[in-house]
Amino acid sequence: MPQPSKEPCKKEACDIQACLSKNNFLPQRCQTVIEKLQACCEKCNNESTHCGSIFAKTLISADHLRAAAMSIATPLNTTLQRSPLPSSLSVFSPIHTTTVSVTGTRKRCLRMVTSCVSSHSQSSVHNGVTDAVSVRNQIRLGLPSKGRMATDTLDLLKDCQLSVKQVNPRQYVAQIPQLPNTEVWFQRPKDIVRKLLSGDLDLGIVGLDIVSEFGQGNDDLIIVHEALNFGDCHLSLAIPNYGIFENINSLEELAQMPQWTAERPLRVATGFTYLGPKFMKENGIKHVTFSTADGALEAAPAMGIADAILDLVSSGTTLKENNLKEIEGGVVLQSQAALVASKRALTERTGALDTVHEILERLEAHLKAAGQFTVVANMRGTDAEEVAARLKTQPSLSGLQGPTISPVYCKRDGKVSIEFYAIVICVPKTALYESVQQLRAVGGSGVLVSPLTYIFDEETPRWSQLLSNLGL
Numbered sequence: 001m002p003q004p005s006k007e008p009c010k011k012e013a014c015d016i017q018a019c020l021s022k023n024n025f026l027p028q029r030c031q032t033v034i035e036k037l038q039a040c041c042e043k044c045n046n047e048s049t050h051c052g053s054i055f056a057k058t059l060i061s062a063d064h065l066r067a068a069a070m071s072i073a074t075p076l077n078t079t080l081q082r083s084p085l086p087s088s089l090s091v092f093s094p095i096h097t098t099t100v101s102v103t104g105t106r107k108r109c110l111r112m113v114t115s116c117v118s119s120h121s122q123s124s125v126h127n128g129v130t131d132a133v134s135v136r137n138q139i140r141l142g143l144p145s146k147g148r149m150a151t152d153t154l155d156l157l158k159d160c161q162l163s164v165k166q167v168n169p170r171q172y173v174a175q176i177p178q179l180p181n182t183e184v185w186f187q188r189p190k191d192i193v194r195k196l197l198s199g200d201l202d203l204g205i206v207g208l209d210i211v212s213e214f215g216q217g218n219d220d221l222i223i224v225h226e227a228l229n230f231g232d233c234h235l236s237l238a239i240p241n242y243g244i245f246e247n248i249n250s251l252e253e254l255a256q257m258p259q260w261t262a263e264r265p266l267r268v269a270t271g272f273t274y275l276g277p278k279f280m281k282e283n284g285i286k287h288v289t290f291s292t293a294d295g296a297l298e299a300a301p302a303m304g305i306a307d308a309i310l311d312l313v314s315s316g317t318t319l320k321e322n323n324l325k326e327i328e329g330g331v332v333l334q335s336q337a338a339l340v341a342s343k344r345a346l347t348e349r350t351g352a353l354d355t356v357h358e359i360l361e362r363l364e365a366h367l368k369a370a371g372q373f374t375v376v377a378n379m380r381g382t383d384a385e386e387v388a389a390r391l392k393t394q395p396s397l398s399g400l401q402g403p404t405i406s407p408v409y410c411k412r413d414g415k416v417s418i419e420f421y422a423i424v425i426c427v428p429k430t431a432l433y434e435s436v437q438q439l440r441a442v443g444g445s446g447v448l449v450s451p452l453t454y455i456f457d458e459e460t461p462r463w464s465q466l467l468s469n470l471g472l
C-alpha cells in the first residue's frame with residue numbers, strides 16, 4: 001500500500017504502477033489512473049518528484065513502459081535482469097524515485113516513482129489475499145509433504161522429467177534441476193492453498209477438494225490443470241444404513257425427515273467446515289449443525305456424536321466397513337489432483353508464467369501419452385494409399401491424426417522391392433487388444449507395441465484458457 005507522503009501525487013503515481021503491473025503493461029487499460037496523475041501534476045505545477053517530465057499527451061506504448069521498467073530493474077534485481085519482461089513495477093521498492101527517459105521518443109518520457117511500497121516484502125492482506133508479490137528470485141512450487149498425494153505427485157513430476165531432488169525426507173525445501181528458477185516447498189495440502197493466497201507460494205499441486213475448501217472461491221486462485229489423473233475421490237454426505245436411516249436414500253428424503261428441528265438439528269461430522277454448510281444451504285436444508293474432527297469421521301455416527309458425515313470417498317470401503325451409505329444428491333464435489341497457481345504470482349512475478357507454461361506443457365504431453373501405446377506393424381500392399389484404405393475400414397486404427405505409412409525396402413535376389421509397408425499408429429491403452437485384432441484382420445503382422453513418453457500437440461487449450469483468465 002502506498003505510504004503517506006508529503007509529496008503530492010504519490011498516490012496517483014503508485015496507482016499507475018499497480019494498474020500497469022496488473023494489466024501486463026498495457027497503458028490503454030490504465031488511462032484513467034494516468035489521467036489522474038496528469039491532472040494532479042498540472043494542479044501542483046509539476047512540483048512533485050512524482051511528476052517531472054512524465055507524460056506525453058499521446059498514449060505511452062507498452063514497449064516504452066517495458067523498456068522503462070527494464071532500465072529501472074537492471075541494477076536492482078537479479079531476477080529481473082534475467083527476464084525479458086519485468087512482471088511488476090511494485091517490486092522495485094528500495095529506490096525512491098527514478099527517472100526513465102525513453103530515448104528517441106521526444107516528449108515520451110516517463111518518470112517512474114518506485115517508492116509505493118516500503119519494505120523488502122511488501123504485502124497487505126485483503127480478503128485473504130496478499131496485495132503485492134514479495135521480492136524473491138525463485139518461483140515457489142508447493143507439493144504435499146505427506147499423505148495420499150505425496151508420492152503420486154513426485155511420481156507424476158518424475159514421469160514429466162521434472163524429478164524433485166530432496167536431500168532427505170525431513171527437509172521441506174527441494175529443487176527440480178530441470179527448472180532452475182523454481183524451489184519446491186513441501187507443505188500439507190491445506191497449507192499449500194493458504195500459502196498461495198498469502199503469496200508465500202506461487203504454484204501448487206493439491207486436490208480440488210482442498211482448493212475449494214480452503215480457497216473458498218477466492219479468484220486469486222487459478223486452476224491451471226484440473227485433472228492430473230490421481231487422487232480421485234469425491235466429497236459426499238453419508239448416513240448410517242440402519243435404524244431411522246434404513247429407508248432413506250436421497251438428500252431430499254433426509255431433509256424431509258421429521259426428526260430434524262431447530263432444537264434437534266441433523267448433526268454432521270466433517271473436516272469440510274466451509275463446503276459443508278455451503279452445500280446444505282444451497283440445498284435448502286435448514287436444521288443442521290456441524291462438528292469437526294481431523295480423521296476417522298466414519299466412527300462418528302456409531303459413537304453417537306453425529307447423524308451423518310461429510311467426507312471424502314474413493315473406493316467406498318471405509319463407509320461400508322462402518323455401516324454407512326451414500327445417498328442420491330449427496331455428492332458435494334468430485335476431486336482429483338490439480339495444478340493451481342496464484343493469479344497474482346503469474347501476472348506479477350518474473351518468470352512465473354514461463355515456468356507454469358513449461359510445467360503445463362510437460363504435464364499435458366505426459367498425461368496424453370500415458371493413455372496411449374505406439375503400435376508398429378507391417379502390412380503387405382501395393383501402395384501406401386491402398387494400405388491406408390484398408391486400415392481406415394477399422395475404427396480403432398485411425399491413430400491421433402491418421403496412420404503413418406512408410407515403405408519397407410526388402411532386398412530379394414539382389415534387387416530392392418517394396419512389398420510391405422510399416423504402419424505406425426497410437427492406440428488408447430484400453431483399446432489395445434481390440435486394435436491388434438483389427439490390425440490382423442486387415443493383414444497386419446509383426447505387431448510391436450511400446451509405451452509413449454510424451455505427445456506434444458499444438459498449443460494446449462488450457463494455456464489459452466489460462467492466458468484468458470489472466471486477462472492476457
Ligand SMILES: Nc1ncnc2c1ncn2[C@@H]1O[C@H](COP(=O)(O)OP(=O)(O)OP(=O)(O)O)[C@@H](O)[C@H]1O
Nearest residue numbers: 146147148149188207209210231232233312313314
Ligand atoms: N480416499 C481417498 N482416495 C483418494 N484420494 C484421496 C482420498 N482421501 C483423500 N484424498 C485426496 O488426498 C488429499 C490428501 O489427503 P490426506 O488424507 O492424505 O490428507 P493429509 O495430507 O493427511 O492432510 P490432513 O491430515 O492435513 O487433512 C485429499 O485432499 C484428497 O484430495
Ligand SMILES: O=P(O)(O)OC[C@H]1O[C@H](OP(=O)(O)OP(=O)(O)O)[C@H](O)[C@@H]1O
Nearest residue numbers: 295296297311312313314315316317318
Ligand atoms: O473410500 P475409501 O477408499 O475407503 O477412502 C475413504 C477414506 O479415505 C480418507 O481417509 P484417510 O485414509 O486419508 O484417513 P483419515 O480418515 O485419517 O483422513 C477419507 O477421509 C475416508 O476416510
